[in-house]
Each structure stands twice: as C-alpha cells, then as structure tokens.
Amino acid sequence: MRHLKITLFIFGLLLWGCQESIHDVVLSSEKEFIDFSLEKSLNPGLDETVTAEIINSEIRLIIPELADKKKLIATFNYKGDIVLVNSKKQESGTSLNDYSGPLKYIIQAEDGTQIVYTVKVTLKDELKSSLPHIYINIDDNGSITSKEVYANGTITIEGKEAYSDYEGRMGIRGRGNTTWGLPKKPYKIKLDSEASLFGMPAYREWILLAEYLDGTMLYNSIPYKTARMLEIPYTNHLIPVELTINDEYQGVYSFTEHKEVGENRIDIGENGVLLELDTYFDEVWKFTSEKYDLPVMIQFPKEKDMSQERLDEIRSDFENFEALVFDPEFPENDYLDYFDDLSFVNYMIVYQLTLNMEINYPKSTYINKKAGGKYRMGIIWDFDHGFAYSSSSPHYNINYAGSPLFWNQATPAPGEAFFGKIMNDPHMGSLFKERWNWFKTNKYQELREYVTSWSDIIGPSLTGDHDLWGERGSSGDAGTDLQRVLNWLDARVDYLDDYVSGF
Structure with a gap:
C-alpha cells in the first residue's frame, strides 16, 4: 500500500508537470x-x-x-x-x-x-464610366517648358476605384521629338521616391503619351496588346487617364512605363545592351554602322557608364552581325547564331499589322542583347505614324490598308535595306507565316474585343479632349471611330493573309 501511494504521488507530479508544459505553449493568433x-x-x-x-x-x-x-x-x-x-x-x-x-x-x-x-x-x-485622373501642380504655379529641365511639384492620382490612389512629390518635363512640337504635349514624370502606380512595379520614372496625332486615341491600344499576345518581352502597359496640370484640364493621355533597363522593365541585365536605331541621332554615344549606314544610338549602358572603349566594343559586335546580313552568302551563313529569329518575326507581325513604316528610316526601332546572348528585336515603341498615317491622310485610311510595309525604293533607306533583307530570308518567311496563322486563329478576335473595350473605356472622356485639341481625324463619335478602326484592321488582316501565301 505504501508503495502504491508513492507511485500515485509520482504519477500526479508528472501529470501536473505535463499540464504545466501544455499551458506554456502559446498558439499564434496571426492570420x-x-x-x-x-x-x-x-x-x-x-x-x-x-x-x-x-x-x-x-x-x-x-x-x-x-x-x-x-x-x-x-x-x-x-x-x-x-x-x-x-x-x-x-x-x-x-x-x-x-x-x-x-x-x-x-x-x-x-x-x-x-x-x-x-x-x-x-x-x-466595367470601368468605362470614369477614367483615373492625374492632377499635377507645379510649385509656384510654374510651367513645363523644357525637355531637359524638370519642373518640381506634386502629383495626385485618383484611381476611381479601379486603381490605388497616390500622392507624392515629383518633377516633370517635356519629351518626344516631333511630338513635343505639337499643341498637346507629352511628358516624362520622375517621382522623388519609387512607387507602384496603376498596379505596375515600383519605379521613379513614368511617361504620359499625348496621342495628339490620332483623335480616336485607339492606335496605341493595338500594337501593345498584340505584342503582349505574342509574348514580346518588356512590352509596355498602357493606362488611359485624364490629366489636369495647375487646375487646367489637359484631356486624355496614356500613362506608361519609361523606357529603362531594370528588373520588371527592360530586364537585360547589368551587362546587356539596348540600342535605338533612329535618324534623329541625338544621343551622346552613337555610331553610324559600316555596311547599311544605320544610325545606332546607345540607350544602355547609361551615358554615365559609357566610354570610348565600351562604344568601340558595342560597335564592333554589332557590325560583326551586320556584316553577316550584308554578306553575299546570306542567309546561307551563320547569322542566326547572332540574331534571334522568333523575336524578329514577332516584332514584324506587330509592325506589319499596324503598318508602322518607321522601321524603313529607321526611327524608334530597338534592338536588345543580354550579355553572351543573341540580338533580339524590341522594345516596340512609337506608332504615331502607323496605320497609313501621313501629313495628307489620317490614320485608318482604308485605301492604304493593303500597302506593303517596306517601301521598295530604287535606293533603299537604311532600315528598309537592312530589315527588308532579313525578312527576305526564306526561313524568316516560313516562321512569319507560321506565327501569323497562329495569331490570326487564336488571338485576332481577342484583339478586336480588346480594342472595343478600350473604346468603351475612353469614349465618355473624348468629348472633353476634342473640345481642347480638336477632333484630329476622329469623327467625333467613339462608336463610328471604332468601326473605322476595326474595318481597317480586318482589311489589313486580309492583306497579310495574301502576303504569307507567297511564303
């Protein structure tokens, strides 16, 4: 009996100790x-x-x-x-x-x-009733007069429930070449601190596109959507917004990312290269290529990281590739060891569909290369002169929907000669045909629906924009404009079907 009592006593102590241990465990309330x-x-x-x-x-x-x-x-x-x-x-x-x-x-x-x-x-x-609104107030009610000097002030974004609101300090300046000289100005914004705007990854630098040349304000919705469908890397996102500066309404703009190298933008790595081919030829570090007289400007590395030695390296590498295209043995040589065929074909689908003839000069034509990789086309940029636009004819003139992209001049322009020759490679033609047929079968109807949705979103705000800047080729009715654009696209698709039948 005495042994039993001792055993029960010890068992009780152990049980009490276990209960103490259980009570010592604190369960988290985080959720x-x-x-x-x-x-x-x-x-x-x-x-x-x-x-x-x-x-x-x-x-x-x-x-x-x-x-x-x-x-x-x-x-x-x-x-x-x-x-x-x-x-x-x-x-x-x-x-x-x-x-x-x-x-x-x-x-x-x-x-x-x-x-x-x-x-x-x-x-x-469903967000068609009200566009997000950006309010910019320049310190001391100042103005934006320069493409080089930022005017400081505040930026406030009303997301209108579609996006998060934002308020912060920033600088703003003009941007663009021809477009800066037009009545409705494009702008570049530089925030004091990185921020995620309209759901895009946080950065300091952003762009406001004025889209003055097309009063329908539909033309940029087409190439950027097409590029994303084709999964062209680093394609910009466009957000239609209304803009007010110093309490004065400025109309409808497209808000997008600045063209810069970095993660979640043009992600080519620290040792990559971004080249812009443009006859404006207005960057500090640049060269004219040996074989085709291409105007090549260095967009990355940044100006502060460039040197004559680095420029010589970039030039030599690019001209080695260019020489393979110029080579009489082309395309029966190893040029595709240096140039990505799929990136070229996807890029050409965007430019063919939009009839963006800027590539002939060339203007606003970008080529990128990661360290140790191949040259690839992209980013896509600047469609002001797409869709058969000229000084004498507005965008979407149905009479020009069947026009060839390349000019076929007796003395070809540098871009026409260089990119036209690459496009004449039978391999590129075959790959273009394959990708075009895939796009038309799987994505074209979705593109039409997207453009329709874009028209619905911006339509209610176009009247205010037109009151300020004129109709600029628009009929003044969003529905009529939309049908004209879709008719032009359908006609362009018919042309491209005929075009690829020759491959």
Missing part, C-alpha cells in the same frame, strides 16, 4: 494574407498576371480579359494555419475557385481564430 494574385501562367484567360490590392479584409482584383471567371487559380502567401473556401482547404497555385459570384477566403490562425476576406472582382470593361 492575414501577405499577397494574392492570379498568375498568367496558371490562368490562360488572362493576358497578364493580376496582383490584388488587399485593403483591410477585402481582396480587390481588376481583370483585363477573362476567359472563364468560374475557373481561376489564386497564388498567395499568408500568415496563419490554414486557408479555407467553403470549408475546403486551399493550396496556393493549385486550388480552383469560381469568381463569378460572392467569394470569401477564411484564414484560420493556430489558436483557432479566423478572419474572413471578401473577394471583389472588377472587369476592366
């Missing part, structure tokens, strides 16, 4: 989403990854194009024990959910407490 997105690679109906804005317990998603809202896969990071939807455990990058109706995500903490997140999905074509 929150860190980030939430719909990845393009997991959701075929999206043309780009959509990153949510998480405000308190609301997950806000703005979806530009959606194949099936009932079948979407979210990618997320969170703090907590488990994520649930309708009592079902969720796995990031795996779980499929229906976003067409009310949807709630529950995060349960280790201690059993929960937080409920409500998902709010907005389609971009």
Whole structure:
C-alpha cells in the first residue's frame, strides 16, 4: 500500500508537470494574407498576371480579359494555419475557385481564430464610366517648358476605384521629338521616391503619351496588346487617364512605363545592351554602322557608364552581325547564331499589322542583347505614324490598308535595306507565316474585343479632349471611330493573309 501511494504521488507530479508544459505553449493568433494574385501562367484567360490590392479584409482584383471567371487559380502567401473556401482547404497555385459570384477566403490562425476576406472582382470593361485622373501642380504655379529641365511639384492620382490612389512629390518635363512640337504635349514624370502606380512595379520614372496625332486615341491600344499576345518581352502597359496640370484640364493621355533597363522593365541585365536605331541621332554615344549606314544610338549602358572603349566594343559586335546580313552568302551563313529569329518575326507581325513604316528610316526601332546572348528585336515603341498615317491622310485610311510595309525604293533607306533583307530570308518567311496563322486563329478576335473595350473605356472622356485639341481625324463619335478602326484592321488582316501565301 505504501508503495502504491508513492507511485500515485509520482504519477500526479508528472501529470501536473505535463499540464504545466501544455499551458506554456502559446498558439499564434496571426492570420492575414501577405499577397494574392492570379498568375498568367496558371490562368490562360488572362493576358497578364493580376496582383490584388488587399485593403483591410477585402481582396480587390481588376481583370483585363477573362476567359472563364468560374475557373481561376489564386497564388498567395499568408500568415496563419490554414486557408479555407467553403470549408475546403486551399493550396496556393493549385486550388480552383469560381469568381463569378460572392467569394470569401477564411484564414484560420493556430489558436483557432479566423478572419474572413471578401473577394471583389472588377472587369476592366466595367470601368468605362470614369477614367483615373492625374492632377499635377507645379510649385509656384510654374510651367513645363523644357525637355531637359524638370519642373518640381506634386502629383495626385485618383484611381476611381479601379486603381490605388497616390500622392507624392515629383518633377516633370517635356519629351518626344516631333511630338513635343505639337499643341498637346507629352511628358516624362520622375517621382522623388519609387512607387507602384496603376498596379505596375515600383519605379521613379513614368511617361504620359499625348496621342495628339490620332483623335480616336485607339492606335496605341493595338500594337501593345498584340505584342503582349505574342509574348514580346518588356512590352509596355498602357493606362488611359485624364490629366489636369495647375487646375487646367489637359484631356486624355496614356500613362506608361519609361523606357529603362531594370528588373520588371527592360530586364537585360547589368551587362546587356539596348540600342535605338533612329535618324534623329541625338544621343551622346552613337555610331553610324559600316555596311547599311544605320544610325545606332546607345540607350544602355547609361551615358554615365559609357566610354570610348565600351562604344568601340558595342560597335564592333554589332557590325560583326551586320556584316553577316550584308554578306553575299546570306542567309546561307551563320547569322542566326547572332540574331534571334522568333523575336524578329514577332516584332514584324506587330509592325506589319499596324503598318508602322518607321522601321524603313529607321526611327524608334530597338534592338536588345543580354550579355553572351543573341540580338533580339524590341522594345516596340512609337506608332504615331502607323496605320497609313501621313501629313495628307489620317490614320485608318482604308485605301492604304493593303500597302506593303517596306517601301521598295530604287535606293533603299537604311532600315528598309537592312530589315527588308532579313525578312527576305526564306526561313524568316516560313516562321512569319507560321506565327501569323497562329495569331490570326487564336488571338485576332481577342484583339478586336480588346480594342472595343478600350473604346468603351475612353469614349465618355473624348468629348472633353476634342473640345481642347480638336477632333484630329476622329469623327467625333467613339462608336463610328471604332468601326473605322476595326474595318481597317480586318482589311489589313486580309492583306497579310495574301502576303504569307507567297511564303
């Protein structure tokens, strides 16, 4: 009996000690989403990854194009024990959910407490009633008169529920070559501090495109969307906005990223090269190529990182490639060891579809190269003179929708000679035909729908823009303008079908 009492006593002490240990464990009450997105690679109906804005317990998603809202896969990071939807455990990058109706995500903490997140999905074509508005106020009510000197002031963005609001300090200056001399001015903005604007990755430098030459304000929606469909790297995003400077309304603009090398922009690495071929030839570091007299300007490395030695290296490398194109043995040589064929063909589809003849001079034609890699076409930029535009004919003149891209002059211009010769390589013709047929079958209808959506979004604001700057080739009616653009595109597609039939 005495032994039994001792045993029970020891057992009691052990049990008490275990209970003390259990009570010493503190379960976490943390429960929150860190980030939430719909990845393009997991959701075929999206043309780009959509990153949510998480405000308190609301997950806000703005979806530009959606194949099936009932079948979407979210990618997320969170703090907590488990994520649930309708009592079902969720796995990031795996779980499929229906976003067409009310949807709630529950995060349960280790201690059993929960937080409920409500998902709010907005389609971009539902945001047509009011464009985001950018307000810029120059210090001391100053003005923007220079392309070199920034005027300092503040910038305020009203996202109109489609995007996050923003307010901060910045500088603003003019930009562009011909476009700076037009009545409606384009601008470059440089924030005092990096910021994510309109859902784009955080940077300091941004662009406001005036689009003065096309009063329909539809022409830039076409090439940039086409380029993203073709997955051309580093393609800019366009956000239509209204602009007010010093309390004076300036009309409708397109807001986009500045052309700069860096992660989430033109990501060619620290040792990469970005070349601009442009007859304006107005950069500090530049050269005229030996064989085709191409006006080559160095956009990266930056001016401060350049030297004569580095310029000589870049020139020598480019001219070695150029010589292979000039070579009488072309294309039966190794030029494709130095030049990416798919990037060229994708680029040419954009320029052929938009009839952007700037490539003939050339102007605003970009070529990039990562260290140790091949030359690749891109970025795409500047479509002011696309769509058969000339000083005597507005954009979308249906009579010119069947015009060839290259001029075919007796004495060809440098861009016409160089890029035209590459396009005449049978291999390029075959690859172009393959990619064009894929694009027309799988993406062209989506492009038409996108342009229609863009027209719906900007349409209500065009009257104010036209009141300020004139109709500029527009009919004054957004629906009529849209039909003219779509008719031109359809005619251009018919031309390209005939064009590839010869390959």
